[in-house]
Amino acid sequence: MSxxxxxxxxxxxxxxxxxxxxxxxxxSGMDLPAMFGDVxxxxxxxxxxxxxxxxxxxxxxxxxxxxxxxxxxxGKTERxxxxxxxxxxxxxxGMGMPSMSIFLHExxxxxxxxxxxxxxxxxxxxxxxxFRPDDEKAGTVIVAEQAINEELQPIHKKVKLGxxxxxxxxxxxxxxxxxxSVRGDIRAQIGKTMGANDFYEGQGRxxxxxxxxxxxxxxxxxxxxxxxxxxxxxxMEAPExxxxxxxxxxPAALVCATLLNRLEGDQVxxxxxxxxEFSENAQTLVVRYLRKKLNLSVDLEADAI
Numbered sequence: 001m002s003x004x005x006x007x008x009x010x011x012x013x014x015x016x017x018x019x020x021x022x023x024x025x026x027x028s029g030m031d032l033p034a035m036f037g038d039v040x041x042x043x044x045x046x047x048x049x050x051x052x053x054x055x056x057x058x059x060x061x062x063x064x065x066x067x068x069x070x071x072x073x074x075g076k077t078e079r080x081x082x083x084x085x086x087x088x089x090x091x092x093x094g095m096g097m098p099s100m101s102i103f104l105h106e107x108x109x110x111x112x113x114x115x116x117x118x119x120x121x122x123x124x125x126x127x128x129x130x131f132r133p134d135d136e137k138a139g140t141v142i143v144a145e146q147a148i149n150e151e152l153q154p155i156h157k158k159v160k161l162g163x164x165x166x167x168x169x170x171x172x173x174x175x176x177x178x179x180x181s182v183r184g185d186i187r188a189q190i191g192k193t194m195g196a197n198d199f200y201e202g203q204g205r206x207x208x209x210x211x212x213x214x215x216x217x218x219x220x221x222x223x224x225x226x227x228x229x230x231x232x233x234x235x236m237e238a239p240e241x242x243x244x245x246x247x248x249x250x251p252a253a254l255v256c257a258t259l260l261n262r263l264e265g266d267q268v269x270x271x272x273x274x275x276x277e278f279s280e281n282a283q284t285l286v287v288r289y290l291r292k293k294l295n296l297s298v299d300l301e302a303d304a305i
Contacts, residue, residue, distance in 0.1 A: 043290075091103060104241070128233060130232055139278045186281050
């Protein structure tokens, strides 16, 4: 079994005590090596429903001999859902960085207890695009090279014991390039992803319940500043994912479909059919990447849902 990154967890297991992964409903006293020792990829997104549908898609598309309808969530499902498809986990982490952080910690400890090695994390999400007229348009998939916070800085701030700590937010360059290399017919590009702490004012929206105390002109000035530092989309998890994986030494990628162009408005007005297509494009890109890494054939035109 691999050593734990946290010496306090190592001391706990060396003393023969259990590590309770509360939100997953698992603990280190279970046969985690048999359950998860072969995991190489953790695919994650906010929605429990999407985690299940993506797991079934993996089972159907990757020729692993797994019946999609046989898949059941592992552990507790109150806060998130976890599915295993061969060497791949499909996990929901809820909305926002605090929720994601919980699952990053517990899934990582779970894989350490299981003795898994050389695993990678991929977040598949939706986001608002930041595009100028001559750029791409809504529906484009952004593969992140770096996360940016709401202050438009390439760092993640973490408060511990009342003190602020700063962490780098680069994503794995080679992994991002590999994901983009299988885009085929999908509109996709590399860009920086801004992660905000909420959906409305933190992202500069004007359509929340409260008076935002800024104007349309202020919003556009801010979004254009974000564009100028390389931001091409906005969501709510990027800095936490990048900082965590940098600290842990886990290669990670962030692959997000854009549902709208924030320089043109705040509300998502695309049809349900368009939204489904946009979201599926991000999933298709990741499926192609996984097929490549698992040495399976990759069809760049015929594997979309």
